[in-house]
Amino acid sequence: MRRVYSTDSVPMAWHVRNVLEQHDIPAEVRNTNLFSVAGELPITECQAEVWVPVLFFSRAEQLIRDVEQEATEEGPNWICSACREENLPQYACCWNCQRENGSTAESDVD
Numbered sequence: 001m002r003r004v005y006s007t008d009s010v011p012m013a014w015h016v017r018n019v020l021e022q023h024d025i026p027a028e029v030r031n032t033n034l035f036s037v038a039g040e041l042p043i044t045e046c047q048a049e050v051w052v053p054v055l056f057f058s059r060a061e062q063l064i065r066d067v068e069q070e071a072t073e074e075g076p077n078w079i080c081s082a083c084r085e086e087n088l089p090q091y092a093c094c095w096n097c098q099r100e101n102g103s104t105a106e107s108d109v110d
Helices: 010-022 054-072
Strands: 002-007 028-030 048-052
Touching (some): 002 010, 010 048
Antiparallel strands (some): 002 048
């Protein structure tokens, strides 16, 4: 096994693990409970880590880069064509009425 990712965010470590497993890369999260001793131990030793088998390391690194890039990409907010509510760019559907981004009221079937 080889460490492919470390972070101070336990939920992000689990997210990365889930993404890897969706791509058939076995992964495990380690150090999820060490944040409580940060300061007593070096912070780098307390971060949540994602480990994968060495065979999958290169592919896992690429997927993680893709995940991190998606997290930093932002576009303009979009307005729902059905209810006119403003939505964040990462939302695939309207938070208010659940209509998909870019769909029109005439083409949707409720």
